[in-house]
Structure formats: C-alpha cells, structure tokens
Amino acid sequence: MRLDDVRSISIVGAGIMGHGIAQVFALGGYNVCLNDATPDALDRAMVRIRENLRIFRENGFVTDPEADSAYARISTEVDLEASVRNADIVIEAIKEDAAQKQELFEKLDVMCPPHTILASNSSSLLISEFACTTRRQDKVVLAHWYNPPHIVPAVEVIRGAGTSDDTADLVYDILKKVKKLPVRINKEIPGYLLNRIQMAMVREAWYLWQAGVASAEDIDLAVKGSIGFRLASIGPLLTSDLGGQDTWCAVSRYLFPLISDAHVPPEDYVKMVETGNLGMKTGKGFYSHTKEEWDAIIERRDKEFLQRLKNLYWE
Ligand SMILES: NC(=O)c1ccc[n+]([C@@H]2O[C@H](COP(=O)([O-])OP(=O)(O)OC[C@H]3O[C@@H](n4cnc5c(N)ncnc54)[C@H](O)[C@@H]3O)[C@@H](O)[C@H]2O)c1
Numbered sequence: 001m002r003l004d005d006v007r008s009i010s011i012v013g014a015g016i017m018g019h020g021i022a023q024v025f026a027l028g029g030y031n032v033c034l035n036d037a038t039p040d041a042l043d044r045a046m047v048r049i050r051e052n053l054r055i056f057r058e059n060g061f062v063t064d065p066e067a068d069s070a071y072a073r074i075s076t077e078v079d080l081e082a083s084v085r086n087a088d089i090v091i092e093a094i095k096e097d098a099a100q101k102q103e104l105f106e107k108l109d110v111m112c113p114p115h116t117i118l119a120s121n122s123s124s125l126l127i128s129e130f131a132c133t134t135r136r137q138d139k140v141v142l143a144h145w146y147n148p149p150h151i152v153p154a155v156e157v158i159r160g161a162g163t164s165d166d167t168a169d170l171v172y173d174i175l176k177k178v179k180k181l182p183v184r185i186n187k188e189i190p191g192y193l194l195n196r197i198q199m200a201m202v203r204e205a206w207y208l209w210q211a212g213v214a215s216a217e218d219i220d221l222a223v224k225g226s227i228g229f230r231l232a233s234i235g236p237l238l239t240s241d242l243g244g245q246d247t248w249c250a251v252s253r254y255l256f257p258l259i260s261d262a263h264v265p266p267e268d269y270v271k272m273v274e275t276g277n278l279g280m281k282t283g284k285g286f287y288s289h290t291k292e293e294w295d296a297i298i299e300r301r302d303k304e305f306l307q308r309l310k311n312l313y314w315e
Contacts, residue, residue, distance in 0.1 A: 013094035019045035020149035028178030035083035109134035127160035137162030153181035210266035
C-alpha cells in the first residue's frame with residue numbers, strides 16, 4: 001500500500017487518546033471510524049471532538065468549513081468487525097493491558113483486509129508482543145502519541161522485530177501529512193525514547209523534592225524558566241553542543257555519580273500516592289487546588305500549548 005492509497009482509518013478505543021487521534025486524521029482529510037466497546041464513550045468522544053474543533057477554530061488553526069467537514073468525516077461504531085473491515089490503517093488506543101491488547105490484535109488480524117496496517121498507541125508495551133498474535137508481523141507497528149494527541153506534535157514510530165520498512169515509512173509519512181512530528185525509533189526498548197528521558201528527569205525532580213532541596217513550586221518554576229524554556233526550541237543534544245561539550249562532559253563526570261539512580265520512587269512520593277493524593281483527579285498532589293482552580297490551570301496550559309503549536313509547528 002502506498003500513502004496515496006490510504007482512504008480510511010479506524011481508531012479502536014475512544015477515550016482520552018482515541019478521540020484526539022481521530023480528530024487529527026479527520027482534519028487531515030481521512031474518513032475515520034471511531035470504535036469503542038462502550039456506546040457512552042463514543043458519545044463523549046464526539047462531544048470532546050466538537051469542543052476541540054471549536055477551540056481550533058477560535059484560535060485560527062482551521063476555518064469553519066474545515067472544522068465542519070472534519071467532524072462529518074468521523075463515524076462511530078460499536079461493532080468491531082464493522083469498524084475495521086474497510087480500514088487501511090487501524091490504530092489501537094484501548095486500555096494499557098497486554099492481554100487485552102493481544103486479544104484485540106488477534107481479532108484485528110482476522111477481521112481486517114490483508115493490506116491493513118495495525119498500529120498500537122501503547123505507552124509502555126513492546127509491539128512484538130502484539131505482532132506475534134498476527135500473521136502480518138511486517139504490518140504491525142507502534143505509534144506512540146502524547147496527550148493531548150490533537151495538540152502535542154511528536155509521535156514516536158517504533159518498529160518491532162518484524163515491522164517492514166514499508167510499514168514504518170508509510171506510518172511516518174502519513175503522520176507528517178496530518179501535521180504531526182513523527183520520530184523514528186529504530187529499536188524496541190522499554191519506555192521507547194521519550195518516556196525514558198522524561199522519567200530520568202522526573203526521578204531527579206522527585207528526589208530533590210523529597211530531600212527538601214526546594215519546594216514543588218520552586219522546582220517547577222526553575223525548570224519551566226530554564227530547561228523547559230530551551231527545550232521547546234532546541235533538544236538536549238543540540239543544547240550541549242551550543243554550551244560546549246568540554247563543559248558538559250566535565251559536569252557529567254562530576255554529577256553523574258551524585259544524582260539519583262533510585263530504582264523505586266521516593267518514600268514521601270509513594271506515601272502521597274497511597275493516601276489517595278493523585279493530583280488533579282483527587283484535588284491534591286504536589287499542589288492542592290479547588291476544581292475551579294484546576295480548570296483554570298488546564299485552560300491556561302491549553303492556551304499556551306496552542307500558541308506554541310502555532311508558532312513552532314503549524315504552517
Ligand atoms: N492518557 C495518556 O496520557 C496516554 C498517552 C500516551 C499513550 N497512552 C496509551 O493510549 C492507550 C489508551 O489510553 P487512554 O488514556 O486513551 O485510555 P482511556 O481509558 O481513556 O480509553 C480507553 C477506551 O478504550 C475502550 N476499550 C477498552 N477495551 C476495548 C476494546 N476491546 N474494544 C474497544 N474499545 C475498548 C474503553 O471503553 C475506553 O473508552 C493506552 O494504551 C495508553 O497507555 C495514553
């Protein structure tokens with residue numbers, strides 16, 4: 001299958017990730033069938049998509065007719081077979097459960113036409129674990145999106161041992177076509193690329209918080225205004241080239257033995273989670289806010305994300 005042959009894309013799982021992914025492909029001009037085992041989830045997904053499109057329109061990303069026709073290109077379907085039997089690409093975004101995903105891939109392999117590419121949005125599992133349940137290992141790939149998927153540009157395209165060049169290239173190309181920022185990951189590795197980098201930073205931030213080196217507010221403030229400020233424009237490797245590798249090498253030799261290499265999260269952090277302080281979900285985590293305050297934080301975050309998206313990635 002060539003890029004121009006792709007007409008129809010099915011998304012299985014219409015939750016936090018699935019609805020946003022559906023929106024991206026519909027805006028890119030594809031017919032999208034959104035599937036979920038729960039009819040309510042499909043209704044909620046369409047409400048969220050309408051709201052996302054409204055915000056895109058208000059911020060000048062799309063015109064009214066573009067938003068309306070994208071919305072009209074998305075159909076919903078509870079029956080799995082009906083959802084995928086005409087699909088050129090299926091993207092799985094169901095719950096992060098290896099056994100359920102394996103079962104789904106096995107079914108998709110039977111239900112989909114032979115040319116269909118099967119992609120997973122798993123955030124931690126290895127694609128070879130699903131590919132082996134199919135007779136099309138060359139057409140199985142992992143495409144790992146970031147939340148919110150209709151806004152965050154990067155998508156990691158991770159090949160399994162059996163993924164063909166054609167499959168990896170086609171998924172890469174179609175993501176580019178729908179204005180995402182695909183990144184090729186050539187080897188399967190737990191955590192892929194971005195979660196490994198993110199977790200390395202978070203481990204140190206949690207360590208510093210537990211050790212009382214600075215408050216949660218000051219840790220966030222410092223990172224946002226320095227490392228984070230730079231990272232939206234230049235990655236960590238270019239940053240070190242610009243700073244001078246002699247300096248970065250010397251600092252790493254001094255600090256690597258001193259920074260956290262913990263294999264478990266710090267005690268106070270685990271206590272916070274085990275006492276039900278899960279962040280916005282329960283009102284309190286590192287920060288404590290009312291529902292209205294959390295809503296305002298999300299609104300401000302999304303506004304800034306959209307500005308950055310427009311400045312850096314949207315042509
Ligand atoms: N939420 C994130 O921040 C995030 C980021 C990147 C990747 N992911 C990954 O994306 C996937 C989906 O995550 P989410 O946060 O959207 O989950 P979610 O719980 O919001 O949505 C999952 C949806 O899948 C449906 N579902 C479950 N089993 C199904 C089946 N067999 N067939 C059809 N529908 C089914 C559920 O009804 C639910 O609506 C997971 O693998 C997750 O690890 C999540």
